[in-house]
Amino acid sequence: MKKRAVVLLSGGLDSATCLAIALSRGYDVFALSFDYGQRSASELLAARAIGLAAGIEKHLVIPLGIGALRGSALTDHQVAVPEQESSGIPVTYVPARNTVFLSYALALAEVSEAQAIFIGVNARDYSGYPDCRPEFIAAFETMANLATKSAVEGCPIKIEVPLLMMSKAEIIKSGTALGVDYTSTVSCYQADMNGRACGLCDSCRFRRKGFFEAGLPDPTRYQST
Amino acid sequence: MKKRAVVLLSGGLDSATCLAIALSRGYDVFALSFDYGQRSASELLAARAIGLAAGIEKHLVIPLGIGALRGSALTDHQVAVPEQESSGIPVTYVPARNTVFLSYALALAEVSEAQAIFIGVNARDYSGYPDCRPEFIAAFETMANLATKSAVEGCPIKIEVPLLMMSKAEIIKSGTALGVDYTSTVSCYQADMNGRACGLCDSCRFRRKGFFEAGLPDPTRYQST
Numbered sequence: 001m002k003k004r005a006v007v008l009l010s011g012g013l014d015s016a017t018c019l020a021i022a023l024s025r026g027y028d029v030f031a032l033s034f035d036y037g038q039r040s041a042s043e044l045l046a047a048r049a050i051g052l053a054a055g056i057e058k059h060l061v062i063p064l065g066i067g068a069l070r071g072s073a074l075t076d077h078q079v080a081v082p083e084q085e086s087s088g089i090p091v092t093y094v095p096a097r098n099t100v101f102l103s104y105a106l107a108l109a110e111v112s113e114a115q116a117i118f119i120g121v122n123a124r125d126y127s128g129y130p131d132c133r134p135e136f137i138a139a140f141e142t143m144a145n146l147a148t149k150s151a152v153e154g155c156p157i158k159i160e161v162p163l164l165m166m167s168k169a170e171i172i173k174s175g176t177a178l179g180v181d182y183t184s185t186v187s188c189y190q191a192d193m194n195g196r197a198c199g200l201c202d203s204c205r206f207r208r209k210g211f212f213e214a215g216l217p218d219p220t221r222y223q224s225t
Numbered sequence: 226m227k228k229r230a231v232v233l234l235s236g237g238l239d240s241a242t243c244l245a246i247a248l249s250r251g252y253d254v255f256a257l258s259f260d261y262g263q264r265s266a267s268e269l270l271a272a273r274a275i276g277l278a279a280g281i282e283k284h285l286v287i288p289l290g291i292g293a294l295r296g297s298a299l300t301d302h303q304v305a306v307p308e309q310e311s312s313g314i315p316v317t318y319v320p321a322r323n324t325v326f327l328s329y330a331l332a333l334a335e336v337s338e339a340q341a342i343f344i345g346v347n348a349r350d351y352s353g354y355p356d357c358r359p360e361f362i363a364a365f366e367t368m369a370n371l372a373t374k375s376a377v378e379g380c381p382i383k384i385e386v387p388l389l390m391m392s393k394a395e396i397i398k399s400g401t402a403l404g405v406d407y408t409s410t411v412s413c414y415q416a417d418m419n420g421r422a423c424g425l426c427d428s429c430r431f432r433r434k435g436f437f438e439a440g441l442p443d444p445t446r447y448q449s450t
Contacts, residue, residue: 062290063288063290064290065287065289065290094332095331095332095333095335095373096328096331096332096334096335096369096372098372099328099331099332099368099369099372099373100328100329100331100332102328103321103324103325103327103328104325106320106321106324106325107319107320107321107322107325108320109321110320110321111320130372130373130374130376130377131371131372131373133371135371136368136371136372139364139367139368139371140368140372142364142367142368143361143364143365143367143368144321144324146355146356146358146361146364147321147323147324147355147356147361147365148320148321148324148355148356149355151355152355
């Protein structure tokens with residue numbers, strides 16, 4: 001039987017590369033994306049396009065219901081709302097993000113009998129997020145292997161993080177070597193409905209710098225062009 | 226500031242007791258329930274009733290989107306479907322269940338600044354589930370304390386499992402002593418829309434035996450009465 005992996009696919013540059021790496025390692029891939037409200041529509045379209053381009057047949061989009069959580073939490077903390085908004089927390093912010101994503105991936109791994117979960121976290125460029133660190137990933141894997149019947153009964157699950165220590169330029173070079181077309185990927189925090197990037201946000205600047213340092217043309221579709 | 230806890234509230238006997246214990250320990254409680262499709266409607270109504278009876282002001286119901294996951298997995302394993310159905314896996318079965326529930330609870334704990342998460346797991350009566358064991362809970366807590374900004378920055382989260390080693394009779398006695406009215410709780414795997422129990426399934430038999438061994442009248446509303 002061919003080995004199988006669940007790959008978390010956001011529609012961004014990192015997860016598109018992660019998908020290509022999983023395929024290059026011979027996995028039959030079940031892609032998993034999340035719908036957490038309208039603002040993520042262009043990301044989801046990008047995720048679909050990337051999956052189709054890679055020939056993925058199984059791609060699941062799970063509605064996350066995180067809007068309810070955010071809304072409720074904010075209702076309960078009315079004083080904090082304006083401050084939080086003005087300090088620039090994006091509307092797509094998901095609390096305990098990678099824990100929630102990986103938990104659904106674990107559920108899908110259980111029902112689809114996958115041996116691995118690929119997630120495109122990176123500890124170098126985004127070191128501010130605790131759930132992108134190697135120690136978090138290791139702790140999640142330990143927990144996951146105590147959580148499900150299949151894992152306990154001798155089919156352990158591996159959390160694969162191939163991009164963990166790569167620079168953005170290294171990620172882009174790896175993906176390009178594997179044939180990834182980055183044109184349809186969306187990294188921008190405020191992409192428009194057609195997936196065109198603002199060119200100004202942190203994510204856009206990281207990405208542009210990555211292509212520059214990789215010595216490759218930037219195929220990103222910007223809103224001004 | 227009053228200490229706060231997220232309490233997972235399913236509408237069953239165990240989680241109703243767990244809620245009463247959290248309140249008795251002085252926590253301001255944010256209750257959390259999940260909607261995973263129509264069959265859980267009577268459980269959700271029970272959860273609402275239990276929360277209201279306990280004076281809980283903050284109660285969040287998150288749509289789980291797990292139906293999509295199940296459906297997709299089944300689509301991908303068409304041969305296995307009839308066998309799985311006949312072997313009695315309930316439609317409310319959630320893969321990697323406690324991992325997914327606790328991950329949302331962690332997200333809610335992060336945004337609501339809670340110090341604890343209460344979950345009514347029990348390793349004695351349901352020892353078949355790997356995610357009800359103490360080692361799973363300990364591993365989840367370790368992971369959770371590496372996952373969020375607040376936990377990493379000195380406000381660790383504690384996973385509280387007060388029912389872990391109790392028998393069903395001990396749970397019922399504890400809850401009764403704390404004033405829990407078990408009439409509105411729903412434990413039955415196939416309760417009707419009014420929350421009345423079948424009296425025949427495993428869960429009903431465990432529950433009935435619990436009241437008997439506790440020496441307390443069984444207030445369960447059965448479908449035949």
